[in-house]
Each structure stands twice: as C-alpha cells, then as structure tokens.
Amino acid sequence: MAKQASQKIKSIVQLYEVLPQEERMIVDVLREIIADNLPAYCKEKISFSVPYFYGKKGICIIWPSAIPRGGIKRGVLLGFWYGNKINDNENFLTHGTNKQIFYKIYHSANEIKIKPLVKLLKRAVEIDKQW
Numbered sequence: 001m002a003k004q005a006s007q008k009i010k011s012i013v014q015l016y017e018v019l020p021q022e023e024r025m026i027v028d029v030l031r032e033i034i035a036d037n038l039p040a041y042c043k044e045k046i047s048f049s050v051p052y053f054y055g056k057k058g059i060c061i062i063w064p065s066a067i068p069r070g071g072i073k074r075g076v077l078l079g080f081w082y083g084n085k086i087n088d089n090e091n092f093l094t095h096g097t098n099k100q101i102f103y104k105i106y107h108s109a110n111e112i113k114i115k116p117l118v119k120l121l122k123r124a125v126e127i128d129k130q131w
Helices: 012-018 021-037 114-129
Strands: 043-047 050-054 058-064 076-080 102-106
Touching: 012 021, 012 050, 021 043, 021 050, 021 058, 021 076, 021 114, 058 114, 076 114
Parallel strands: none
Antiparallel strands: 043 050, 050 058, 058 076, 076 102
C-alpha cells in the first residue's frame, strides 16, 4: 500500500513511494515516452509534487490522482500546457474547463497509445521553439 501524499514531493523516488502501483506504472511509461521524444534542451523537474517537462516554457505535466489538487479522482492526467495551440485533429486530448491546458486521463498503462502521444509531443515542442 502506498503512503499518503501529504508532504511536498521533491523527487521521482518520493513520488513513486506514495503512488498506488497502477498509477506508478502509468507515470513511469509516460515519463519514458516523453523523455525519449523531447529534444535535449528540454528538462524534467518536480513541480507541485508531480513531473513537469519544460523547454523554453512548459510543455507537459503528469498528474496522478493520488497527488492532491490535480482535479481528478482516478487515473493519471497527462496535460499539455499549451494544448489550446496544438493541432489536435484526431481529438486525442480532452478540452476541459481550462482554456489553455488540454489533457488525456489514463486509467491503466495499457491505454497508452504511443504514436498519437509522440505526435502531440512533437507538436508541443514546435510550439515551445516559437517562444
């Protein structure tokens, strides 16, 4: 059983310690896909106790439901900071109440489709390069 996520998380190791197994697997798969497909100038850090990827500005964030203030009750949210600027003709992302951040929620690692995710990451990087 995972520990309660009540304190501020400062590392991936701490994050993995508090996540339920399924969320940990989803986060791990998403982090690997993102890291493999972002250019070298992009970095990952822990912000608001969750993985945040940025280049010149924010690119995407992975927010497990076990971490408070993410706005979801189940699963893991993959949010694109400038999702409103991404050409998403396939309607892969959900356009929630936030006008800027568009997202996808995963409830199992098996739901993750690599090709559409990589396509969106490449589009997000192109937007980031324009800043």
